[in-house]
Amino acid sequence: MTLAVRPSWSLFLPGAALFAAIYGPVLFAPPGYAPATRDSDFYMYYFPMTEAAFEMLRGGHMPLWNPYIDSGLPFLASIELGILYPPNWLHLVLPAERAFCVLYVLHVLLAAGGTWFYARGRGRSPGAALFSAQAFAFAAPTILHHDMGMTSVVYSSAWFPLIFAIVDRCLRLRTAGSACVLAVVLACQFLAGFPMFSLLLAALIPAYLAVFGIDWRRPMCRANGGTILLFGTAAILALGLVAPQLLATWEYAENSQRGDLGYEQSTHCCFPAPNLMTLVVPEFFGNDQGCQYWGEAYLFDANAFCGTTTVFLALLAVMFWRNREVLFWSAVGAVILAFALGKYSWFYDLCYVLVPGVNRFRGVSRLVIFVVFGLAVLAGIGLDGLLAGNHLKGRRRLSWAVGVPAAGIAVWAGCLLAAGSNAPSAWQSVFEWVRGPGAELPLQIPAHLASRFLQISFVTLLKSLSVSGAALLGASLLIGGGVFTLRDQRWRVLGLVTLLAAELYWFDARHVVLMETEPWRLIARRIQSVLADDQGLYRVAAYGHTPPLPLNRFLYGRLQDVGGHENFVPYRYSLFLDFWLGIEPQWQTYLTVPNSNRIYDLLNVKYFVTFPENGTWGVRDELVREWAFQHQGRNHSLYRNGTALPRVSLIHAAHRAMDLKSAFHLLEPLREGGTVDIETVIEGDPGISLEPVSDAARRDEHVTVVEYSAQRIVVDAHCRGPGLLLYSENYFPGWEARVDGQEAPVLPANVFMRAVPVTAGDHRVEMSYRPAPYRIGCWLAAAALVIILLQFTRLCRRSYRIRVIRRSLPSEQQ
Structure with a gap:
């Protein structure tokens, strides 16, 4: 059905006009404006999380751990952020708002261009290929997810057409070079951050090969074996390239509350x-x-x-x-x-x-x-x-x-x-x-x-x-x-393409909007200005009010929170919140921790936000600023929790639990009224014999945090007796400790916290986050990248030799 119709530039005018009308304002957005509707996931999740992650990268640190929400959790492993996704590296050189605008436009062009190349590779005429490109790139599902700021959905889906175009190219060329290109594109699609689409492609590509790539008249022929080997190699290389993200995300999923979902949640x-x-x-x-x-x-x-x-x-x-x-x-x-x-x-x-x-x-x-x-x-x-x-x-x-x-x-x-x-x-x-x-x-x-x-x-x-x-x-x-003449064909194709552009513009124009980001930063900036003189380590909390405060609101100011918006909540933290406060796991994706002095003490919540008429909860709470900020017409006050535990404290009394179940049983007395500042519940063998110390000795002890970053905490401790350094941080696989340069165990404490045993005396304790899946993944990615680079080098050298030989031949033999 291939038609020999030469492309006419007039066919591109409707699509170009549609693109300019819809995405021109996005591409040339004023500073401080981002392309998503207010009150969407974009401003609560994608924007502040991405900004914080690439701020760490600009500072020379891979964002492996996020200390800002849910009392700390893995950062890079949160796949929807696409931290390892190469186009997202624009955030390293552009302000977050500008980077998102440019990335949206680039992915629309990727979706349209990929569809064009796929359709042309399948023998479609220029007009038909252009119609398909326009229909996919500007369809409502893409535009509406763009409007909601769901970057992972928009970025990931934009790779669909190009992947199938390269699959067709691999079937035509059947070369190692084409397999390497396919591996790189598949890796980019996965790293864009929406694994459901990647799993769908993992099922569709074999089906596509079964229909278009396998000769079923001779199922055991050499060509079919070569096809399977070629695409199997591409799949293995793609898995190698994404291994740092894949393995880190797998570990995160296995140690988080979002495992198997019930039918009602799955069909939400x-x-x-x-x-x-x-x-x-x-x-x-x-x-x-x-x-x-x-x-x-x-x-x-x-x-x-x-x-x-x-x-x-x-x-x-x-x-x-x-x-x-x-x-x-x-x-x-x-x-x-x-x-x-x-x-x-x-x-x-x-x-x-x-x-x-x-x-x-x-x-x-x-x-x-x-x-x-x-x-x-x-x-x-x-x-x-x-x-x-x-x-x-x-x-x-x-x-x-x-x-x-x-x-x-x-x-x-x-x-x-x-x-x-x-x-x-x-x-x-x-x-x-x-x-x-x-x-x-x-x-x-x-x-x-x-x-x-x-x-x-x-x-x-x-x-x-x-x-x-x-x-x-x-x-x-x-x-x-x-039956059309050639001139009729062009005019009618132009008419259909124009008609489609008009339909899509009528729907799309109202759903591609720009919003100023400054109002979302305002709450965090007001709190920052009030707390400018407090340079210590603490968390800030605000329970869900009416009207509710936006989730991840403090992340804009890099203030640490006990709640937040994240698809995966660490498993132990989730169980603890369910046990202590009755917050069921299905509601923890959008997490706010209720006003409770005991839980705020344990979680190092030194400041909390509430309405002025609510007053204080604890006897040592005090008002810091009556009208700290206003949100949706309601004034909010900032209070100080006078009994909050420090981020790292020294404990000499511990109840030892054999497993997680028994830990909850032993934690019950602490919840009902125990002294969380002098005793704890640990799992595992600390390797030392804990002994109580006198009140005078306790007053002589001190713990000083000398260095704190997302993935490294250095503490100087003066201990009058054997004890446990109790960190008000989430316990998670990958955290390692060294006491005076020697490896030391990191034990779960109070179900979700971390504890490091120390003996009497002065010690320097270094705790760092070095997840093994990420390190293994980096080695696998490096191996896959070396193989791909060697293949491309080989192809370049071969191409160079061919050009040299051609130039050396007489013109009549070329």
Whole structure:
């Protein structure tokens, strides 16, 4: 179906105009502005975490440990941040806001360019390839995740098309060099930070090879063996390149509370079945602008719009050109969509029960991005089949079958809008059906506003219907023609590409916004200014108020917190919070620790924030600043906790537990009223005999933190008797201690803290974070990188020799 149509620059004008209109303001954003909606995950998680991580890198330290949230946890192992992702290294040279703007634009170009190269490699015409690129790069799932600032989703999905383009190239060339290129691209896609997509590719690439790369007429032939060896080598090299991230994240996952998820959690944010309507009516459920989204899940997880023209052309491909490529992408799209529907699909239920690992992921609705890519590929095939003039009668019938109703819907919706009609009872029935019992509804509508909201949603529906109907009518008129001349082909392709650009701009323009980041920094800066004179080690806490304070709010000022927003909470810290405060693990991803003097004492919370009318909780609490800052119209006061334990203290009494279960049993008296400042619960053998010391001796002892950084703590201790240095820091594999230069054990204390045994006398204790998985991963990555560099060096030398030989030949022999 390959068409010999020379590319015309006019075909690129609609896409270029769409790109400039949508992403021009992002690329040239003023300083201090970032590309995401306020109150999104971007400002609570991606932005402050990324800024803090690359600040460490600029200081010459790999960000292995994050001391700022949840009383300390692994940093690099948090895969969604993409710390090892090469494009993210722009953060080393650009301010965070500017780096995010540039990276978003670059990944849109990557998605569009990769789709173009894939389609052209499969034999699509320039117009069809351009249509596919435009449909995928500017589709609603990508734009809406961009709007929410979910960088890992946007970055990771942008690599899909290029990966399949390089897979096709490997099948054509079958060289070691092409396998190395594939390994590098696969590694980049994984490091972008959304492992669900990587696992999907791990299943799809073998299926793609089985359909397009294996000769099943001769299954045992040498060529098939070479194909398997080639792609197996690429996979092994890719695994080697990502080993530092993969092994660190694996260890983090195994030692965190987010292990296997229950069915309800796994299906949280699945794609609602009624929202398939958004394929052709994108604002059926609202748009979060003029009309708040009122359907199930959230708008960014529940909209699949990629242009009605795209869906129409994809339908043409499925109906009239059922070749192997069409069947593959149709089947892949159907299977992924069935999985993304989650609780609405028996297929997901089957996978949840039978497929290992499915119960470790949630947010399966994001897989719809891959469905959109399949639709974009099918639309390109449909457009080329249309230009070839095949199935003329069938196309005309389909065009009439779609165009006439589309025209009627557009006229009907326009007339109702002009007349200002009220919402009919049928619309109310649809509204109540979607929001029926058991629906996961983020938007709660007050009863006294229900009728007004119903009318607003109906007007939004009519506007969306009128635009979709007009677009389908235009596509029908362009598609329903006869066998085109070459000039007609160009004009009609230009018409379809322009129509798609207009549809996508109408939806996308309102969802690509810029927000000033300064308001998010304000809380931390106000607290910093109040505490400027306190240079000690401490944590600051604020319980969830009404209105709630943003999570990770203190991270903007590099203030350490006992709560925060992180997908994985260290396992022991999670169990401790559940035991001591009753905070169940499923609520700890968005963690705020309640106001409690005993827990604040143990966690080194020296300062806490609350409303002025709440006053203090402990007898030694005192007001530091009555109106420290204002958030959403409410004043917040800052208090000092006078009984907070220091970050590192010396303990001479300990209850020894044999395991974690017995540790909880022994911790019960401490929770009920024990003295957490003079006794603790440890697991394991400290190797010394602990003895109580007199009060006078205790007053003579001192512990001084002489150096504190994210991954290294140096303490000078003067001990009058054998004891334990108790660190109010999360215990986690990888922390090592040396006492006076000699290795010493790091023991779990009070379930989640760290303890280092010391004898009487003066000691210097150094504690550092050196996780073994990361170190092993670095060696594996270095080996894979050396192999790839040697291969590229070999190819460069070979290319150079060929050029030298060609230059030495007479011109008539070249």
